[in-house]
Amino acid sequence: MAKKIPGTRVLDEAFKRTTRAVAVPPNHPLALAFVTKFMTDAISNGTLRKAYDNNGLKDNPIRAK
Numbered sequence: 418m419a420k421k422i423p424g425t426r427v428l429d430e431a432f433k434r435t436t437r438a439v440a441v442p443p444n445h446p447l448a449l450a451f452v453t454k455f456m457t458d459a460i461s462n463g464t465l466r467k468a469y470d471n472n473g474l475k476d477n478p479i480r481a482k
Contacts (some may be wrong), residue, residue, distance in 0.1 A: 419425040439456060441449045459465040460479055469477055 419427050419478055441451050456465070459468075460481060465479055469475065469479070
């Protein structure tokens, strides 16, 4: 996009980092268990890494907590 707008440039460093999170309401233990298993599986089997990579987040680390 910067190439289309004369005089613009892309910074090498990031100016904002977005953190991804999953929220579960308090007192919903089944929902918490489901989300915990889903995220643990997605991290261990590479699904989350693939989703990051496919969406331009190849340099973003996967954080478990």
